Amino acid sequence: MDLAEGVQSASFVILAFMMIGAALGVVLNYNIVHSAFLLGGVFISIAGIYLLLNADFVASAQVLIYVGAINVLILFAIMLVNKQQEFKPLPSTWIRRTFTVLVCMGLFILLSTMALTTPWPYSSATPSSNTITLIGKYLFSDFLLPFELASVLLLMSMVGAIILARREYIPDIGTPTSSTSKALKLPERTRELISPIQEENL
Incomplete structure (x- = not known):
């Protein structure tokens, strides 16, 4: 895909902000289902960046494999577990969050410095x-x-x-047969009581 340099730069900035925002949503969101959906947004943003780099096959593989397979598998596992337990806040959570923010900011500054100071080769040849x-x-x-x-x-x-x-x-190993069959049996539907007049009609 050959676009003008200004359009490529604007598209890259938009996709980069989308990817960073979705990644922050994955980490900071308390709802694990919303985090999984935002992870799909991260994968789609990366696929858009691949398109800007003229890597059409890698972009399609990114969407098919990561969004269509891995992200769906993560959502399937979350829905399959279906735990109803609520997370209780820990008293020292702010210390861990502060340390996590400092580490992430340090990595971001390090990677940004490396990306800006590295002499990236540029080729004008058509792919x-x-x-x-x-x-x-x-x-x-x-x-x-x-x-x-x-x-x-x-x-x-x-x-x-x-x-x-x-x-x-x-079932656990060594349990009786009755408990094993009970553990694997679905709960039966409650039957309605039938009056004697209905029994005579039957």
Whole structure:
């Protein structure tokens, strides 16, 4: 995507502020569901920055994998746990928050200084149009084993998250059969009382 330099700069600033605001919302929000949705906003902002860098395949992979798979998996795990316990505020929370803010500000200043002082190379050459073909070629030839290992690792983490979330429904080892069947049985629907006149009609 070839845009004018002013449009690219303005788009980058907007996407950067969107990403930083969404990231702050992920960290500072008390509602974990809202934090998960804001995390999707961070991923979408990063995909927009990839588009500005003419990395169309990486941007589409960012949306499909991180927003469409990982973020949805996080929301699925949150909804599956469904804990009703309320968080109680700790007496020394302000100390931890102050220390966290200082560490984050130090990292932000360090990264900003590094980004501003580093002589980034600039190339005026037009990007290649067959990047998707090259990525697919290397992905299914030289990097096939790491790709398959990453997919197996994601599958194992998803199964483990489901098992941990449903642990309260798994019976303990050594319990009688009656308690086991009771733990795995759904609660029955309450039956309505039938009057003798209705019994005669039946």
